[in-house]
Amino acid sequence: MRKFNLPELPYSNDAFSGFISPETFEYHHGKHHKAYVDKMNSILESDSSYGSQPTLEELVEKTQGGLFNQAGQSWNHTFYWHSMSPEKTEAPGDLKAAIDKSFGSMNDFRAQFVEKGMGNFGSGWTWLVKNSKGTLEIVNTSNAENPIRQGHTPVLVTDVWEHAYYIDHRNARKAYLEKFFDHINWKFAGQNFSGSGIPNMTQFMV
Ligand SMILES: [Fe+2]
Known part of the structure; x- marks a missing residue:
């Protein structure tokens, strides 16, 4: 019978000073x-x-x-x-172009992503996805829901359950979302955007 392992963090747990403790x-x-x-x-x-x-x-x-x-x-x-990196990363050209097309600019995307996360009522996740037409969208899901069940390809995600930010930011979800945005792993997002199919998380857990 399949048994999954808790995956290791891809960085040390003190890598995000001022963002995640x-x-x-x-x-x-x-x-x-x-x-x-x-x-x-x-x-x-x-x-x-x-x-x-x-x-x-x-x-x-x-x-x-x-x-x-x-x-x-x-x-x-x-x-x-x-979806997060302690090192500064840059969005690859094809993903950057798709962000400009869907949201106007990287700054516009940042504002819309933070706003969408602020509007995610209760516990859930705020995602950048590639829809079935290949266009980028920001979508919210509740609880454990995942956009692959709506035919989308996840590109990156932030956790807006309170357990993600309450120790470090208390109720300031906006500050957490802004800091998340500034720590996005654009290399990982680019791979998910240009790859084929659903990103493979099984590989980190078996
Ligand atoms: Fe969580």
Whole structure:
């Protein structure tokens, strides 16, 4: 039976001074993300209806209810860790051109992304996605929901559950979103934009 591992962070937990503290990573990655992966594994152990070796992407696309919640949160968090970089990165030319086309400019995109995240009521995720026509959109999802279930390709994501920012920013979601934007891993986003198919998070967890 497939057993997924908690993926390692792609940087040290003190890499984001002034944005995300080691304490937040200890809780968010070490406790919240770990609990989603552990619960997903325990459901998979008692339910063989998804085959012995499902990918995480298959579980996110095809499951419902309790298993979906754990699989969705497992995928979304892995994608989120990789959506951020402690080093400054630049958007590749093709992604930059698509951002200009959809949003006007990088600055306009920043403002619209922060505004969309501010408008995401309750717990959820704010995504940049490539839709089925190849056009970029900003979409919000609630709880564990993932836009691949609406036929979109995720390009990058930020976590707007309070557990993502409350230790460091208390209720200041806007400050967190602005700092997130300034730490986007554009290299990763570019790969997701120009790649074919759904980004592979299974590779980090098996
Ligand atoms: Fe989270």
